[in-house]
Amino acid sequence: MKEYTIKEIIKYDEENNRLSKDKIGDALNTGFYSLCLVGLVALTTSARLLTDESLYRVIFTIFSVNAATLTIEHAKRLAYTVARKANVENFKEELNKILQSKSIPKREYSIKNIEKHEKSLKKEEIKRTILVGVAGIASVLSLGNVAYGAFTENITTMLLNGALFTGSSIALHDQAIKLGNMLAEKAKIVLDKEKHDYYEEANKKEGGLSK
Amino acid sequence: MNIEIKDTLTLDDDKSYVVVSKVNYQNNTYLYLIEAENNDDVKILKLETNNKLTEFDNPELIKELLPLFLKESAKYIDFD
Numbered sequence: 001m002k003e004y005t006i007k008e009i010i011k012y013d014e015e016n017n018r019l020s021k022d023k024i025g026d027a028l029n030t031g032f033y034s035l036c037l038v039g040l041v042a043l044t045t046s047a048r049l050l051t052d053e054s055l056y057r058v059i060f061t062i063f064s065v066n067a068a069t070l071t072i073e074h075a076k077r078l079a080y081t082v083a084r085k086a087n088v089e090n091f092k093e094e095l096n097k098i099l100q101s102k103s104i105p106k107r108e109y110s111i112k113n114i115e116k117h118e119k120s121l122k123k124e125e126i127k128r129t130i131l132v133g134v135a136g137i138a139s140v141l142s143l144g145n146v147a148y149g150a151f152t153e154n155i156t157t158m159l160l161n162g163a164l165f166t167g168s169s170i171a172l173h174d175q176a177i178k179l180g181n182m183l184a185e186k187a188k189i190v191l192d193k194e195k196h197d198y199y200e201e202a203n204k205k206e207g208g209l210s211k
Numbered sequence: 212m213n214i215e216i217k218d219t220l221t222l223d224d225d226k227s228y229v230v231v232s233k234v235n236y237q238n239n240t241y242l243y244l245i246e247a248e249n250n251d252d253v254k255i256l257k258l259e260t261n262n263k264l265t266e267f268d269n270p271e272l273i274k275e276l277l278p279l280f281l282k283e284s285a286k287y288i289d290f291d
Contacts, residue, residue: 109256109264110223117217125247126217126229133231133245134288136253137281175250182253187277188270 033075037095038082132172136179143180144189212262216287219247222264228254232280243280255280 012024076095083091120126184191214220218230228244235241239257242264246252255273256264 107266108259109266111212111214111220111262111264112223112225113221114212114214115219115221115227117215117219120219122219122247126219129229129245129247129250130217130231130284130287132250133229133243133253134281134284137243137277141277141281178251179245179253182251183273183277186255186270187273189274 030075030078034078034082037075037079038086038088038091128172132175132179135172135176136183139176139180140183140187140189140191143191144184212258214242214258216284220244226252228252232284234276234279234283236276236279241276241280243276243284 012021079095080092088094117123117126181191183189214230214233216230216233219227220230221227227247229247230242231245232243233240242254242256242258244254244256254264254266255276256266259265
């Protein structure tokens with residue numbers, strides 16, 4: 001093993017930086033992209049270095065649209081080295097296959113265990129998670145101004161006025177809004193900011209929205 | 212494989228997810244999962260015949276599924 005000694009550390013924000021910030025930026029980008037490439041391939045193998053699917057999508061967008069060819073080529077070369085160190089099998093071939101296909105390989109999950117609700121010791125946690133999940137959908141449907149029929153609208157209204165937007169459930173409210181944003185992104189639904197702000201304001205008042 | 216709303220699934224990413232909703236739509240079964248420990252992790256997955264769960268990238272389909280998910284899981288919410 002080769003050993004290195006640090007002779008000097010130049011902080012990124014240090015005044016009179018002797019290295020150009022652009023160069024540092026390029027190095028960071030290249031390093032990041034190369035790790036992304038390894039992650040991209042590893043996701044399709046058992047190694048699965050990257051597990052966060054949203055990050056994974058960002059990566060693919062960068063490579064499909066934004067990155068300059070030169071950066072990609074540079075990152076690819078760096079990635080070969082990283083992949084070799086990480087023992088990712090058939091890296092070069094797999095990477096080329098993915099980049100040529102220009103589509104995101106779909107993640108597949110196996111179910112390792114099913115814990116039936118009646119046997120669970122975490123019923124309260126489950127109840128809360130379901131409420132957050134439902135409120136998240138209610139949030140996206142309402143703030144997305146999407147009409148889904150009387151039944152759904154009715155539930156949405158009840159959730160927004162009751163469980164979701166009340167002073168006593170701010171944590172739930174925040175979580176549901178966050179979830180709603182994520183769902184909106186998945187469904188490519190544009191949320192109504194004015195309506196969102198109106199609910200936010202109402203939520204600050206004790207008791208939430210009154211009907 | 213009998214998966215029901217309120218069950219908790221452990222997937223091969225070693226995380227546990229609550230089945231918030233489950234719907235059958237156009238002869239396919241879809242699950243709406245939220246990680247039990249971290250409610251920021253949400254997944255909408257298709258249950259395959261081999262019992263694997265696959266993700267999909269189809270905003271139009273997700274848009275169709277959202278109200279169906281809501282309708283199903285609302286049955287499990289106590290509004291009082």
